Amino acid sequence: MSRRIRMDEVLRYLGYSGQEMDPALRRRMGAIVDSCEDELDCHGIWATFPVRHDTDGLGERTVVVEGTTLVLTGHDITEHLSGASACALMVSTLGAESARRLEVLGATDQLAQVVYDAACTDLIERGTDELEAQVVAWAHGRGLYTSYRYGPGYGDLPLSVQPTILDVLSAGKRLGVTATDDCLLVPMKSETAVVGIYPEPPSNGKPGCSRCACRDYCEIHARGDVCYRRPEADDREGR
Amino acid sequence: MTESTSRPSNAGALERALAGEGYLLLDGAMGTMLQAAGMPAGDTPELLCIDHPDVVEGVHRAYVEAGSQVVTTNTFGANAAKLAGKATVPAVFSAAAACARRAGAEYVAGDIGPTGSLLKPLGTLSFDDAYELFAEEVRAAAAAGVDLILIETMADLLECKAAVLAARENCDLPVLATMTFGEDGRTFLGTTPEVAAITLSGLGVDALGINCSLGPASLVPLVRRMAPLSRVPLLVQANAGLPRVEGGRTVYDVSPEEYVSAVERILDAGATLVGGCCGTDPDYVRGMASLLATRPAAAFSPSTDFAVSSAQRSVVLPSDGHDVAMIGERINPTGKRRLKEALRSGDYDYVVGEAIAQQEAGADMLDVNVGLPELDEPAVLSEVMGKVSSVSPLPLQIDSSDVVAVERAARTYAGKPLVNSVNGKAESLEAVLPVVARYGCAVVGLTLDEDGIPATADGRVAIARRIVEAAGAHGIPREDVVIDCLAMAASTDQTQPEQILAAIRRVKAELGVRCVLGVSNVSFGLPQRELVNAVFLSEAFGAGLDLAIMNPLSRRMCDVVATQRVLNGQDEACRSFIGGYANEPSPYAVAAGTVTATAGAATAVGAGPATDATASSGDGDQGPEARARSLVLQGRAGPMADVTRELLATHDPLDVINGCLVPALDEVGDRFERGEYFLPQLMASAEAVKAGFDVVRAAAPSAAADKGTIVLATVKGDIHDIGKNIVRMLLENYGYSVIDLGRDVDPQVVVDAVVDNHVRLVGLSALMTTTVRAMEETIALLREQGVDCKVMVGGAVLNPEYAKMVGADYYAKDAAESARIAGELFGE
Known part of the structure; x- marks a missing residue:
């Protein structure tokens, strides 16, 4: 299987902007990234729920995730989900082994720890991209559309929704992901996200495949199809 | 509502099952049933016991009618942290137990799930806080009149240990504990079925096993791994398959018929208590009830292997074999200046480095001793064990003569440790053995008493016998006792080696316990100590030694262990030996000057900076000042030591630091500031400076005195x-x-x-x-x-x-x- 972690992304996380570097350092970083790829894997779960658009007691817009106790508040996420009929909740993690590896390196080789940490960051992004591609394919198969995944901590979607997302998906039981009192995820290399699912192509949907994070994992793209426009529009273009 | 308390047909079923003499049928899922009844995901299901007791009771009743002998209260997350003030813990347990009783349950198990937070060091919850959360639940369950405590779905062995200790110390009810495993056969935190069986057996649970996890068929091999190491009956409650999302709903694929057929294989693998977890319902229980009715009576035989474990790895010496294990002795400040300094200054990274080095050299376990008079030993020992455990999967040996330190370390250790040590003195036996028993440890018994170390094998065996008997009186089984016959210097008394070997032979034959030995004392006062140690170690193995406390970084000693494992059959098909030695030069060729040792290229992660020891060509005609600066700027630590030595030959040590190293690092900082360097370059340069600093510090400690x-x-x-x-x-x-x-x-x-x-x-x-x-x-x-x-x-x-x-x-x-x-x- 091809390497998932992208060296250029790892370098970007580390602040690389074309500096000239010793080839030995480049090799050393490459070996660290390889070991991350070999030692860790990203596991994730997701489920979809209908959503209801509502307003709270203060007249602020909310999105109620039906069949769960989750209510999303704040301008950015309600705007993001505007027009959505459902959403997917996702949790992904590199597991406790990622924390253990980082701990060992922290005690023995700080440079390796920093590089490994950046490699983990890209690995979890890639794993979550793959998970998102599953959601996109699921929606596409039902004639629905998706927007980009949106994570707590972005915009004004607070981190405090994380424990509820974990509970709704039983992420503690199924993935071993928990949240601290300050709503930080443990293991640290874990991620939660919301993907909007829409009956019509949303304005904040995917503009095309070339810059789509899911592309490498997308079964729709793999068979030459696209997820972001109506089939009939496609036909019209064809004519 | 009718009260149903009659239980004549099943009187004593729980007791029989816990004695390994009968089967016991528990219930199936609660959450699955409640969600089917319309409870939203993410809700606090425990509150239904108070708000809708009829719904909860209905679920229990369906299980009782299907044949469950034990129903489990709807209290999985009923700890104070998860309830978050919505109800008190006693209120939930009281309502939950009442629901179960009203449903006519034969036995009511007070259910305790994980706290929902991860313990330190991965998370932020302390062991003591976790213990308190569980203790409150246990007291509430006992007050509510449950018949047993069921601790379940644990992924963290230490959290599970906190729950078991809370149960054992806050009620007199039987305690059952199960953990949840993934497809890789480990819990999310890396615990294996073997480790769970060893640690939970040690802690004195009444039954242990597996729940949740996977479908029942996938659990069969895990039960097979657990059974030989468990000292108590096994409980298995599988999911109805792996949860799968279909149309946005979680579904489980295994039908009741398939489930029951897999449960039959789980019973064949050694489980005697069964039930269901996520996705199961009363139909699954009905199927299991019919299965159990037709099975021949259960038979259970407890393990008699010697076993210790960390949270991830176990060391098992089967009772019918001759396997040997190596205990690394290097985390012990006696005679080690650098380690003493590290412990005094709290530089635990150095200690952790020692642990990793021994692990990589092949140690099976690590001895941890922090005995320095000026240290707060109980605090430091626990802390060091925690640090070592967070980076190394090797089981630990708690090495201390301070019983308070031993107790604190044993209590919070994630696994089953070996305690080093108790001895034949009455005072020691009375102080140490209760701690060993309470925390389910194994223990090293030293053959010395109030009269010192006996000179003869007879004397040593007599003390060993007293230790084994005293341990038994505290409920510590023989397989948890390891005798150290105490190696003495051959140079002062040449009769000693033979007496020690004789004592090992007799302790093993007469007392049926295992032996451990720190061999290196034998060579005290002699030249070529490693040679003497190695020969004595192989003689001790011949006498029956099981565990060697030794320096794993000694190649010669490791050679003896590797060879012994070929000779005793432990190294299957000699695979490790051939793998490790086939392409190795003979060590004696080195002595003859024909082979030079080569340092392996440091390419492994964590191996630190590149260690090429030559400065790049073209640097040669520069002075050492310029070369040092250039190495720092390039971030090349390898040649720094040599260049720094050169500098020290012509410069004052303080000048090397302030005139060469620090200015170069300043320049790196400036380049980083301007974006000419990025983070790894800054760090590589810092490594190079450190290599220089280390040389200066070694040459002139006062010059390198810290700047603040x-x-x-x-x-x-x-x-x-x-x-x-x-x-x-x-x-x-x-x-x-x-x-x-x-x-x-x-x-x-x-x-x-x-x-x-x-x-x-x-x-x-x-x-x-x-x-x-x-x-x-x-x-x-x-x-x-x-x-x-x-x-x-x-x-x-x-x-x-x-x-x-x-x-x-x-x-x-x-x-x-x-x-x-x-x-x-x-x-x-």
Whole structure:
């Protein structure tokens, strides 16, 4: 299987902007990234729920995730989900082994720890991209559309929704992901996200495949199809 | 509602099952049934016991009618943290037990699931806080009149241990404990079925096993792995397959018929208590009830193997074999100046380095001894064991003569440790054995007593016998006792080696326990000690020695162990031996001068900086000053030691530091500031400077005396400490002495460290907006208690304004900036 972690992304996380570097350092970083790829894997779960658009007691817009106790508040996420009929909740993690590896390196080789940490960051992004591609394919198969995944901590979607997302998906039981009192995820290399699912192509949907994070994992793209426009529009273009 | 309390047909079913003499049928899922009844996901299902007791009772009743002998209260997450004030723990347990009783349950199990938070060091929950959460649940369950405690779905062995201890110490009810495993056969935190069986058996649960996890068929091999190591009956409650999302709903694929057919294989594998978990319903229980009715009576035989474990790995010496294991002895300050310093200054990274080195050299277990008179041994021993456990999967041996230290370490150790040691003195037996029994440890018994070490095998065997009997009287089985017949110096008494070997042979034959020995004493006072040790070790193996306490970094000793494992059949098909030795030169060829040892290229991760020991060509005609500068700028640590030695030949040590190393590092900092270097280059340069510093420090300790002490901490609630680690690395390489308090640090701990060490500069890091609050609190506490020090802060969400707002004196946007701040403050 091809390497998932992208060296250029790892370098970007580390602040690389074309500096000239010793080839030995480049090799050393490459070996660290390889070991991350070999030692860790990203596991994730997701489920979809209908959503209801509502307003709270203060007249602020909310999105109620039906069949769960989750209510999303704040301008950015309600705007993001505007027009959505459902959403997917996702949790992904590199597991406790990622924390253990980082701990060992922290005690023995700080440079390796920093590089490994950046490699983990890209690995979890890639794993979550793959998970998102599953959601996109699921929606596409039902004639629905998706927007980009949106994570707590972005915009004004607070981190405090994380424990509820974990509970709704039983992420503690199924993935071993928990949240601290300050709503930080443990293991640290874990991620939660919301993907909007829409009956019509949303304005904040995917503009095309070339810059789509899911592309490498997308079964729709793999068979030459696209997820972001109506089939009939496609036909019209064809004519 | 009718009360149904008649139980004549099944009287004693629980007791029989826990004695390994009968089957017991538990119930199936609660959450699945409640969600089917319309409960929203993410809700607190435990509150239904109070708000809709009829619904909960209905689920219980359906299971009772299907044949469940034990029903489990709807209290999985009924701990104070998860209930978050919505109801009290006693109220939920009382209502939950009443629901189960009213449903006519034969036995009611008080259900206890995980706290929902991860314990330190991965998470922020302390062992003691976890224990308190569980203890409250146990007391509430007992007060509600349950018949047993069921601790389930545990992924963290230490959390499970906290729950078991809470149950054992807060009620007299039987305790059952199960853990949940993934497709890789481990829990999310890496615990294997073997480790779970060993540790939970030791802790004295009445039954142990597996729940949740996977479908029942996938659990069969895990049950097979658990059965030979368990000392109590096995309980298995599988899911109805792996959960799968279909149309946005969680579904389980295994039908009741398939489930029951797999349960039959689970019973064949050794389980005698069964039930269901997620996705199962009364149909599954009905099927299991019919199955059990037709099975021949259960038979259970407890394990008699010697076994110890960490949270991830076990060392098992089967009772019918001759396997040997190696215990690394290097974490022991006796005669080790550098380790003494590290322990005194709290430099646990050095200790951790020793652990990793021994692990990589092939140690099976690690001895941990921190016995220095000036240390608070109970605190330091626990802390060091925690640090070592967080980086090494090897089981640990608690080595201390301080019983308080042993108890504290044994209580909070994630696994089953070996306690080193008890001896034949009445006082020692009375103090140590109860601790060993309470925490389910194995124990080393030293053959010495009030009269010292007997000179003869007879005397040693007699003491060993007393120890084994005393252990038995405390309920410690023979397989948990390991006798150390105590090696003495051959140079002072040449009759000793033979007496020791004879004692080992007799202890094994007459007492049926295993033997351990620290062999290196035998060579005391002789030249070529490793040679003597190695020969004595192989003789001891011949006499029946099971566990060798030794230096795993001694190649010669490891050769003996590797060879022994070929001769005793432990190294199957000689695979390890051939793999390790087939292409090795003979060690004696070295002596003859035909082969030179080659240092392996450091390509492995964590192997540290590249170690090419030659400066690049073209540097040769430069002076050492220019070469040192160039190596630092290139971030090449390998040749730095040699160049620094050259510098020391012509320069004052202080001048090497302040005239060469620090200016070069300053230049790197400037380049980093201008964006000409990026982070790994800055760090590689810091490594190069460190290599130089180490040489100066070795040559002239006073010259390298620290330039000032700085306290660093990642604030309370925050576990993202990588930025702080980078700052520490750079500051240390500028010659500052850094007290690194780690992550998730309580504000008072920061204040205490600053006050105790008269520190003038504190660095605090926080990565998340949610934890910057704790940064503000820490600074406020420093000011409030009138501590005279400056505070610099850093972290992804901070900026100069925010830093000012939380009350900091400086904002350090990166590690290089923190070094500049330190330089300014300490007056360079």
